[in-house]
Amino acid sequence: MTEVEVKKTQESLQDRLAQVVELLHRQRVVEDLTHRQEGPHSDRVGNLVHRQNLVELQRKLDDLHSADVAYILEALPLEERLTVWQLVQADRDGDILLEVSDSVRETLIADMDDHELLAAAKEMDADELADLAPELPRDVVHELMEALDGQQRERVRSALSYDEEQVGALMDFEMVTIREDVSLEVVLRYLRRLKELPGHTDKLFVVDYDGVLKGVLPIKRLLVNDPEKQVAEVMASDPVSFHPDENGYDAAQAFERYDLISAPVVDKNGKLIGRLTIDEMVDLIREESESEVLSMAGLREEEDIFASVWKSLRNRWAWLAVNLITAFVASRVIGLFEGSIEKLVALAALMPIVAGIGGNSGNQTITMIVRAMALDQVSTGNTSRLMRKELAVSLINGVVWGGVIGVVAYLLYGSWSLGVVMTAAMTLNLLLAALMGVLIPMTLARLGRDPAMGASVMITAVTDSGGFFIFLGLATIFLL
Amino acid sequence: MTEVEVKKTQESLQDRLAQVVELLHRQRVVEDLTHRQEGPHSDRVGNLVHRQNLVELQRKLDDLHSADVAYILEALPLEERLTVWQLVQADRDGDILLEVSDSVRETLIADMDDHELLAAAKEMDADELADLAPELPRDVVHELMEALDGQQRERVRSALSYDEEQVGALMDFEMVTIREDVSLEVVLRYLRRLKELPGHTDKLFVVDYDGVLKGVLPIKRLLVNDPEKQVAEVMASDPVSFHPDENGYDAAQAFERYDLISAPVVDKNGKLIGRLTIDEMVDLIREESESEVLSMAGLREEEDIFASVWKSLRNRWAWLAVNLITAFVASRVIGLFEGSIEKLVALAALMPIVAGIGGNSGNQTITMIVRAMALDQVSTGNTSRLMRKELAVSLINGVVWGGVIGVVAYLLYGSWSLGVVMTAAMTLNLLLAALMGVLIPMTLARLGRDPAMGASVMITAVTDSGGFFIFLGLATIFLL
Structure with a gap:
């Protein structure tokens, strides 16, 4: 949309947010007061302060950049968010939306009527319209189109025909x-003669009469070369x-790798x-790294x-439910050995240590592997080497920390064999954690799933059930 | 350093990596063969294939962009990495380093002698030198300076005087x-007359005779305005x-927020x-989002x-050790109730469910809060509201999923009171998880620590010990 000149203020964003919150609170206090003292006079005073x-x-x-207003809206609870939203000048609605x-946008759109939405959307470029369209009421979209x-209509249609994550949905048309x-x-x-250049114009696109891309002319070269040159x-x-x-993620990696500012998108021809x-x-x-953290x-x-x-609740239930099932499985594993626990109750106290350390170590492994996979550093050629390394790390951890815990168990319960x-x-269990920490994300990736998906829940499930089974099994065989 | 023109190849990076691995493997097979058949003839053949x-x-x-070579080096195990590194043309060493x-750079530098390091570093700009200097041998740095x-020396010194994460260490001097x-x-x-402009020049810096910044001239404006204008x-x-x-992270957020390409750095005057x-x-x-994932x-x-x-091992031990202690504490909590478990062994089988679901739910909460804190969305003004929301979510989860598990416990063990x-x-335990999921990162932040630091380990510790204590305590009071 229009280019906004960003000015530096000495206040940090946090400060500005604090000021807005402060004003909103003062506002609420005034409302409370006018509510309580219902005399006609106090009401007028209240109204005045209110308006001030x-x-x-x-x-x-009005002094804030749209991005800063957006930040403030995101940091406010719903009610205060809408108060602020109504104060924003209508011609900035589009920029801020x-x-x-996404989740905050939904709450703002729900607060606007069709008329306001149309006004906000009318100033947008085709690619921006396409970003917003899926969240707008159907008749507003219809009227806009x-x-x-x-x-323009063709461009919006084309952008909408791609997945949110495909280059076709991410590109703009301001070339x-x-x-x-x-x-x-x-x-x-x-x-x-153009009077204004689109944002992020670091190169001009050279095309032939059919619109086929022949090359790019970096602005840098335009500036330093002899104007007589072709x-x-x-x-x-x-x-x-x-x-x-x-x-789009591959494109983003290319931008990062090659330090690009802009790049052309071309069709098959x-x-x-x-x-x-x-x-x-x-x-x-x-977004990518966020979704990795969240899905893990x-x-x-x-x-x-x-x-x-x-x-x-809806956002969290799916994995909680999965976790419930895995926890139930772990519980049934313990159920298998209830007889052993009855005979040696120390087992009940010690078994969570085995499971817990396994879970922690497995989470470290899986986090590292998911990371490396996101950066495309894991290929079939190096899987077995990675696996060997993780197993070696686990073996040493098991012997060292397992040894420490073994000694502690002996000191507590006076039984060498228990230690x-x-x-x-x-x-x-640490070896199991390493094995599954490598295999789970790789298997998910091979199935075409996100390797980070619930990684933490799954590895914990394995190390819990596995840990209980290994520990109680060994104890039943060797101690009872 | 020098500007490299990036060309598009149709092969993906993964493909190129696979080709390099393939060549390296063929190489190794040849070496094995020549080793085994030690006749003078086969040796010569081996050498030939080897060289090919x-x-x-x-x-x-040679065809690859430095960033792509870097990617391949990162994806190779040490031995193969060094084989490839030795094949890279010496004049590209600096770019690739x-x-x-950081961790891969260390392995590469360890493989270079002083002479090679000096040659690689001599082509670098002051800011790049400063990035590399802490990892170079002391006498190489001395000779370089x-x-x-x-x-230039002054610039390197100045860049080195700042923290890795401060703007002073991140800026360059190509203005x-x-x-x-x-x-x-x-x-x-x-x-x-300059012949070449520095990379990412989207604006020129306007200064007075004392070098004080008066403004910036965006290249876009330079291009569209009348050349007669001042x-x-x-x-x-x-x-x-x-x-x-x-x-630097604040600066990065400003770049993201205001869509900047470059921005001036000025001193106090x-x-x-x-x-x-x-x-x-x-x-x-x-890096920021990576370190968040890792430290969680x-x-x-x-x-x-x-x-x-x-x-x-060194990278992982600190938190494993912490986890060992917290697991030991959880174990002692169970130890307190060994008498109860002896009387009702079902408690041993059910207690990990309580702890596990608490851990999972706590991890969801803490992940969300850490995320929001990284985006500066959490302020003292909204803490209590956040807390109320998380507690409400937990309460509902507890009643619903706890209810389900209660019914299952009844069906398994035939005791309503146990359910x-x-x-x-x-x-x-879910309420505890919500409480601590909000409080742990906030407390860490208030202590000036990274709120993500070991967040996962700590919340799990709380929900384990807490879960065992709550469940076994309630059982001891009401069931025995």
Whole structure:
């Protein structure tokens, strides 16, 4: 949308958030007061203070960059969020909607009527419209599409036809294209006539008459070369380009690796159809690592921290339910050995140590493997080597820490054989943790799933049931 | 360093890695063969094939971007990594050293002699030298500093005087500065004389005669405005700028928020001393989320997946040791109730369910809070509201899932009261998990620590010991 000049303020974002919260609280106090003292006079005073507060708050918001307003909206509980949202100038609605997280956006859209939504959406570019469309009411989308010209409508349709994570859904259409048979002087004059260049324009796209990409002209080269030269002499003729059906995460890695600012997107025939820019890629990099953290812990998606209790429950139930089943299995494993525990109750006290250390060690392994897989560092060629290393680490940990715990068990219960069983069980469970810590994410990946998905829940399940079985089994054989 | 033109190949990075591994394996087979058949003839054949393989591998590497070679080095086990490293052309050593991860860089530097290191480092800019210096042998650094001119040496010293995460250590010195009282035409001519612009130049820095930053001139504006205009008319006079002692992560967030490509760094007096660029910031964003994942799982730092076993152990021991102590505490909690378990052995089988579900739910909460804290969304103003929400979620989970497990316990052991105790213990432990899931990261942050640090280990410790105590305690009171 329009370019906003970012000004540096000395206040940190945290400070600005604190100021807004402060104003909102003062506001609430005033409302409480006017509510309590219902005399006509106090009401008028209340109204006055009320209005003063709102005016001050509105002034604060007007001074802030849209991204900062978005940040403040995300950090506020629903009720206060909507108070602030209503104070934002209508012409900034669109910008801010594009900045907030999905879950917060939903709450804001729910608060707007069709008229406001239409006004906010009308200033957006085709790619931005496509981002927002799935969350808008159907008739608003319909009306918006009607209002677009043919090319724009086509672009929105095309962007919507791709997966959220495909390049085709991430690209924008704000490209400056030039021909290769003109001089740099002509290009410079052409740019001057444009009055404004799209954001993140670090290169111009060189296309032929059919729109096929012939190369890119980095602005840097345009500036340092003799204006008499032809574009074809100066351009880079074989630039990194992407296809609309490529995975966006791969594109983001390429941006990171090759330090790109923007890159062309071409169709099967080499025709230029859009471009990717670093800002979208940065968002993607952030999202990717976030979703890794979340899915390892067994959360379905990013949560608005002030989401309703019901939404939070839905986000967390799937993996809790899985965990319930695995915990039940572990419990039945112990049930198998109830006879042994009755005879030697120390087993009940010691068994969680075996399971717990196994879980912790397994989580370390699985975290490292998931990390390496996200960076594409794990291939079939090196799996067995990785496995050997993890097993070696576990073996040493088992002998050392298992030994320590074995001695402690002896000191507590005065039985050498109990100590030895403890050490052996710890070592075996750590080996199991290493084995599964490598195999679980790899198997998930081979099944085409996200290797981080519930990784923590699953490895803990294995080390719990496994740990109980190994320890109680060994104890039953050797101690009873 | 020098600008490399990135060309698009149709092969993915994974494919290229596979090719290198393939060549390395063929290489090893040849070596094995020549070793086994020690006749003079077979030896010569072996040598020939040997050399052919190496030549092919070298050609492959020469075609690759430094970032891609770095990726391949990271994905190879030590021995093969060094074989590849020796094949890389010496003049690319510096570039590649700057691209690889810290742990891999260490292994590469250990393989180079002083002469090679000096050659690699001599082509670097001051900021790159400063990045590398802490890992180089002391006498190499000394010799390098001697070889630098006064300004460069001063820059390296200054960069080294800051923390790795401060803006002063992240900035570079490749700025194009102009005066405000010249016309755009003059600026354009000046740029042409420079022959090459530094990477990521999206704006020129406008300074006065004392070097004080007056504003920035975005290249976009330079291109679209009338060349007759003065710089002062066109520049942005109050740009986002940073101080060298600011936190790099805050700067990275500002880059993300305001979609910056580069930004000036100024000292206390407003004098321009360097600039930040988006590529460094992207690396930082990636690192930040990585270190969050790792420290939650109780890993000290990023691990070279082929790190020696000894290194891996050091990386993981600290938190394993902590876990050992917490597991021991949990074990002693159970020890307190050995009498109860002897009387009702079903308790031993059921208690891990209470602890396990608590741990899982606590991990979900703590992950979400750590995430929100990293994004600065948690402030003192909203803590209590967050806490209420988490407690409500836990209460519902406890009643629902605890209820299910209670019924299962009844069906298994035929005791209603056991089922009720189970449900109550689950609910209480989930409430404990929610409470600590919010309090642990907040307390760590208030103590100035990383809120993600070992978060997973700590929450599990609380829900284990707490879960055992609550369940066995309730059982002892109500069932025996």
